[in-house]
Amino acid sequence: MKIVKATYLISSPSFDLCPKLNLPEYAFIGRSNVGKSSIINALCQQKNLAKTSGTPGKTQLINHFEIISNSVAKGKQDKWYIVDLPGYGFAQVPLAVKKSWQQTIHDYLAKRTNLVVLVLLMDIRHPMTDLDVQMLNWAFDSNLPTQILLTKADKLKSSKVRSAQLGVERELREKYEGADHLFAVEPFSSLSGLGVKVLRKQMCEWLD
Ligand SMILES: Nc1nc2c(ncn2[C@@H]2O[C@H](COP(=O)(O)OP(=O)(O)OP(=O)(O)O)[C@@H](O)[C@H]2O)c(=O)[nH]1
Ligand SMILES: [Mg+2]
Numbered sequence: 001m002k003i004v005k006a007t008y009l010i011s012s013p014s015f016d017l018c019p020k021l022n023l024p025e026y027a028f029i030g031r032s033n034v035g036k037s038s039i040i041n042a043l044c045q046q047k048n049l050a051k052t053s054g055t056p057g058k059t060q061l062i063n064h065f066e067i068i069s070n071s072v073a074k075g076k077q078d079k080w081y082i083v084d085l086p087g088y089g090f091a092q093v094p095l096a097v098k099k100s101w102q103q104t105i106h107d108y109l110a111k112r113t114n115l116v117v118l119v120l121l122m123d124i125r126h127p128m129t130d131l132d133v134q135m136l137n138w139a140f141d142s143n144l145p146t147q148i149l150l151t152k153a154d155k156l157k158s159s160k161v162r163s164a165q166l167g168v169e170r171e172l173r174e175k176y177e178g179a180d181h182l183f184a185v186e187p188f189s190s191l192s193g194l195g196v197k198v199l200r201k202q203m204c205e206w207l208d
Contacts, residue, residue: 001203003043003068003069004077006049006066006067006068008063009064011061011064012062012064013061013062014062015062015108018108018112019064023066023079024080024116024207025064025080025114025115026081026082026083026116026117026118026203027083027085027108027112027115027118028085028119028121029105029135030088030120031090031129031132032087032090034122034151034152035151035152035190036121037052038052039151040084041190043200043203049065060086061086062083062084062108063085064081064082065083065084066079067080067082069204073204074208078207080116081114085108086101086105088102088105088135105135105138109139109144110142115144116145116206116207117147117203118145118147119146120132120135120136120139121148121151121188122149122150123152124150124152124153124155125155125156127150127164127168128168133175136183140182146182146183146184147184147186147199148168148172148183149187149188149195150186151188151189151190152189153189153194153195154189161187164187165186184202
């Protein structure tokens with residue numbers, strides 16, 4: 001799959017204000033500062049498509065991007081959305097705001113019927129936080145296929161990368177019996193490009 005065009009569409013403060021459900025959609029979610037915007041940029045090969053920042057909590061809206069991709073193998077063009085969801089777990093945010101984000105995300109996961117796959121990002125050095133598990137529970141409850149990316153893998157030696165991946169896979173098997181078909185785990189680095197090709201290939205398969 002080759003992404004031929006990626007454009008920013010709209011930022012919505014709540015689930016009700018999101019674009020119509022007319023195209024398939026992939027949502028990226030994870031703790032604030034985990035590298036969501038960087039992954040979207042790496043995937044689309046555009047440096048500033050999604051705004052990245054050193055300030056956690058920058059993305060507080062549901063951001064839709066419209067993507068046009070070509071599949072050489074299938075000889076066709078596809079149109080779909082990528083969604084940059086608000087980051088969670090940012091300590092400096094008031095409790096009421098955190099609660100409202102959680103509600104927005106829960107509604108989004110439960111009701112956005114054009115959602116094909118959830119891409120859940122976890123820092124490879126601190127995976128499976130309570131809020132990550134909360135997202136996994138919601139995905140499991142909605143029977144929503146979830147690609148887990150262990151981000152910033154460039155920060156660890158390759159042996160540690162492998163053991164982190166195996167650890168998360170083991171925990172998933174223990175927590176969600178019989179859900180092997182729903183969850184997949186890949187290490188990722190926007191900096192080195194590790195995992196980008198695998199993710200593109202995966203996305204192409206999911207589109208069918
Ligand atoms: N070493 C390393 N740093 C990364 C990687 N991806 C992102 N970063 C850095 O992590 C910080 C946050 O990246 P963003 O892509 O803005 O993270 P985000 O999840 O979109 O953050 P919010 O929108 O604030 O929730 C930035 O300083 C990036 O440069 C990576 O693969 N490796
Ligand atoms: Mg962001």
